[in-house]
Amino acid sequence: MSDIEDIIAELKKFRDERDWEQFHNPKDLALAINIEAGELLELFLWKNAEDANEEKLKQELADVLSFALLLADKYNFDVKQIILDKIKLNGEKYPVDKAKGTAKKYNEL
DSSP, X not given: OOHHHHHHHHHHHHHHHTTOGGGOOHHHHHHHHHXXXXXXXXXXXXXXXXXXOHHHHXXXXXXXXXXXXHHHHHTTOOHHHHHHHHHHHHHHHSOHHHHTTOOOOGGGO
């Protein structure tokens, strides 16, 4: 078992012990990711990035990642593979010779 599979298994165990799977449909998991991402953003509101509370940052990031892993599990996605596939796709959209050092979107390179 990979580290990611171990984490997903722990998340599902936690969820199942509380009978929460009934609330974890794909739509609500996607909504939860967005809500938790908003809470993550809130930690940076009206302050410099280095002034954000790191302990709260870890907790909110863990929430975002947890819901993302549960959503991937709902669709039986291989998390490692979908990330590697996206890196490859981004490599094609953002070739180093055109994208290096710029924040322009791929259609503006």
